Amino acid sequence: MVNRLADATSPYLQQHRDNPVDWWEWSAEAFEEARRRDVPVLISVGYAACHWCHVMAHESFEDDAVAAQLNADFVAIKVDREERPDVDAVYMTATQAMTGQGGWPMTVFATPEGDPFFCGTYFPKQQFTRLLTSVTTAWRDQRDDVLKQGAAVVEAVGGAQLVGGPTAAVTAEMLAAAAQGLAEEHDRTYGGFGGAPKFPPHMDLLFLLRHHERTGSAEALELARHTGEQMARGGIYDQLAGGFARYSVDAHWTVPHFEKMLYDNALLLRVYTQLWRLTGDVFARRIADETAAFLLRDLGTPAGGLASALDADTDGVEGLTYSWTPAQLTEALGEQDGAWAADLFRVTPAGTFEHGASVLVLGRDIDSADPSLVARWQDIRARLLAARAGRPQPARDDKVVASWNGLAVTALAEHGVLTDSDPSRAAAVALAEVLADRHVVDGRLRRVSRDGQVGEPAGVLEDYGCVAEAFLAVHQLTADPRWLRSAGELLDVALARFGTGSGGFYDTADDAEKLLTRPADPTDNATPSGLASVCAALVAYAALTGETSYREAADAALATVGPLIGGHPRFAGYSATVAEAALTGPYEIAIATNNRTDPLVTEAYREAPGGTVIVAGAPDLPGVPLLADRPMIDGRPTAYVCRGFVCDRPVTTPKELIARFQR
Incomplete structure (x- = not known):
């Protein structure tokens, strides 16, 4: 087996570098190998932070027997959807057309030309191995049906990607x-x-x-x-x-x-x-x-x-770093603060997550509380975060x-x-x-x-x-x-x-x-x-x-x-x-000033509607069209408020500027 993922830039592909599966990266060479061997292609798409991608990898791709079956009967291609969103988009459309839903890991069986003929997402190990056998049998004994299915899926994908539909100016x-x-x-x-x-x-x-x-x-x-x-x-x-x-x-x-x-x-x-x-x-x-x-x-x-x-x-367990039991809060904070934190964060003996643990939620308003309570809350957060830092941490x-x-x-x-x-x-x-x-x-x-x-x-x-x-x-x-x-x-x-x-x-x-x-x-x-x-x-x-x-x-x-x-x-x-x-418009605001911290600049950002473009700088700054021909008036910072390149008279005070944005 050749380890083709050893030098991949993708951390997701690197996660699979030691699998017994003979993985290929997405490449023309992979499809050429499938043509040479006359076998179908398995395209497995996921991403590094995906929980169910990890589950399927552990159950199937790390299993020697499953890998042997894959290596014998398929060319297996591993794709990081975040590196190749174009590949992901095409095969996700096929998966949704075939199954009515999509998700990751995405599991696609395709011809050596890349035409998908069977699509799905996560498959438990036993179901996956049965599927491998079924696809191999169909490829060997029912090739024409497989190719027709692939052609139908490709046609459906093309239809889903058509451009040039109805248009309507946004009003x-x-x-x-x-x-x-x-x-x-x-x-x-x-x-x-x-x-x-x-x-x-x-x-x-x-x-x-x-x-x-x-x-x-x-x-x-x-x-x-x-x-x-x-x-x-x-x-x-x-x-x-x-x-x-x-x-x-x-x-x-x-x-x-x-x-x-x-x-x-x-x-x-x-x-x-x-x-x-x-x-x-x-x-x-x-x-x-x-x-x-x-x-x-x-x-x-x-x-x-x-x-x-x-x-x-974290270490193969979802949420291990982040969840808490009342006993863990007490261990980290002591009896009194542990009980207070359990009440604030709604950590109960029954738990809200798995195995009696809870995910922390903020049970009541604390930001507007008495300053002494805010200080206590901040102290408890810091101590819990320090305790959490001693736990295993999720990969990045x-x-x-x-x-x-x-x-x-x-x-x-x-x-x-x-x-x-x-x-x-x-x-x-x-x-x-x-x-x-x-x-x-x-x-x-x-x-x-x-x-x-x-x-x-x-x-x-x-x-x-x-x-x-x-x-x-x-x-x-x-x-x-x-x-x-x-x-x-x-x-x-x-x-x-x-x-x-x-x-x-x-x-x-x-x-x-x-x-x-x-x-x-x-x-x-x-x-x-x-x-x-x-x-x-x-x-x-x-x-x-x-x-x-x-x-x-x-x-x-x-x-x-x-x-x-x-x-x-x-x-x-x-x-x-x-x-x-x-x-x-959007609004276009030019502020002629030698002081980018002037209150006029601050108020422009605070008060202008979202989407407004704002540039503050010296008048006629080279290469900055919005500041061209925008002098300061009487040496004071001056704002020019425009829409559609039509400008109101310039203003020099925050109050005048804010008035420009009144509905």
Whole structure:
């Protein structure tokens, strides 16, 4: 057996390097080997922090007998869905077409041409071995039926990926319908939308916050506030160290699926930062600060960039690091403080998780409590965190994904300017440097790097959108023209290489590896759709430069998802968020000043609606179009507030500036 995963950049593939399975990485050579041997292909797709991927690996891929059967009758390909979202998207569409559902691990049997003919997700060992036998028999004895099945699945996948459907320009009425649709699905007891399992609806919350700002809708704000509070008081939020888990297995956010993903926490950092900006809620501010600290402390990598995830499991046991019994609290804190903590965190003898253990939840409001109680709570948190540090810790997937780091840059930049956090501001710039210097190669984005070395997988559309949006956030943070120029270069590639010709976008470039079909999914999933992220950057770039062709491209692309926004807002939250900014203008604010900490700058960030572009710097700063021909009046910092490149008269006081944003 050849160990082909030993030099893989993916931590997920590295997890399988010592399996007795003769794994191949995704490559043309793997499919050529299947053709040479005349055997079907097993494509196994997962990611490093996935609990059930670990279970299937332990049960089947680490088993010598199962491996022997696989090696004899198949070519086995292991794929990290986070490195190759294009491969994942194509075969997930096939899996959903065949089974009506999807998930990871994803298990696909395909012809040597890559055509899937049987798809599923997790299979227990005995079922998996029976399946291997059945597929082998069918391949040998019923080849024509297998090939027909594969052709039918490929046709279904192609149909699901068709572009050029109905379009409708996004209107205020459409966004109102989206907000109403979310209100109708809102869980009025526990927050969120729909039932268990519940995922953090970060993109929908960002939309609702912007909708509130534009329309004054108290209901939209309350939906976001209530959901944000319920999540952050639940077990899905790490009450000791900060950071959110991937999802809750129940409807009340108590027991999470324990992996912590960079993208969730980046998007939720934006939610809680904006929630605090709009409400002044000290609880939202604390969650924002702790989430930012979690990103930098627990996901920072020695070579720069933020790691992708913390694992769901510790030593093969889900939640081992995070759950507590009353006895463990007493051991760590003593009798009196242990009992107090058990009451506060709702740790009971029966437990809320497994084996009598509980996941910590915040049982009552503590942020607004008496200062002595707050001090006691902070002391107990610190002592419990120290005790928890002595436990085995979850593994970390330390690859750096371009789009997810782009999301983090934007979030940290927002948090930095709004809360006056120097660590967040510095981290946003440093992360942008990593993306620009390491992930942009010959003008094109690479998706991943690890240990300072960039990987081979090409960037997909979401990488271009999220990184361009990040560069624009850093341009506004620093007034450095480099970032505006770099964002424009990425957007030019996106428009030239990813466009469908009918306003929308494909998820892969026109010169990317050819798969069964060229994916073009406009819906949000765990992260913003590539289309939505590119639109966000296009709208901001047009506002910062005055180059209207980029705005026209954004409007055309948003029109392709207009019906989706109005009819299925839970799957188009980020597109709706961008559409809110576009409908607002967005505002363009230039502040001519030699002091970027002037109150005029601070109030612009605090009071301007979400999606506003703001640049503060010296008048006529070279390479910064928004500051061109913007003099200071009487030597004082001066703000120019514009919409659609039409400007009000300049103002020099925070009070005058705030008046510009009144509805």
